[in-house]
Amino acid sequence: MSVQPKTPEITNDSMEDRLYTVKYDDPGDSHLDVKVPDICADCETNDCVSVCPANVWREGDDGVPHIAYENCLECSSCRFACPYDNVVWEYPETGSGVTFKHG
Ligand code: SF4
Ligand code: SF4
Known part of the structure; x- marks a missing residue:
C-alpha cells in the first residue's frame, strides 16, 4: 500500500503585500506616458488599466489614465x-527602476 505524502500548507501573501516588498529606485521622472491623450479619452477598453499587475495605470475622470x-x-x-x-514606454534611467530579488 502506497503512502500519500501530505500536502504542505501554503499561505500566499496578497498581491498588495507582495508588491510592498518590491524595491524601486525612483528616477524622478516617469518612464511611462501616453502619446496622444485624446485617444485615451475616446478609448473604451482601458486595457492599460486592466492588464497592469501593479496597478500603475488608473482611470482618470477625463478618460486619460x-x-x-x-x-x-x-x-x-x-x-x-x-x-x-x-x-510611451522606456526603461527607467540606468540604475533606477525596479530591482528583482533573483534577477
Ligand atoms: S486608455 Fe490605455 S489602452 Fe486606451 S488608448 Fe489610452 S493607453 Fe491605450
Ligand atoms: S507593471 Fe507592466 S503593465 Fe504595469 S506599467 Fe509597468 S510595464 Fe506597464
Missing part, C-alpha cells in the same frame, strides 16, 4: 495591450 510609475515592474504588458499603440 493616471500613471503611478513608481510601482512599475517593467513587464511591458501595457505597451502591447494598448489597442492604439498609444503607450
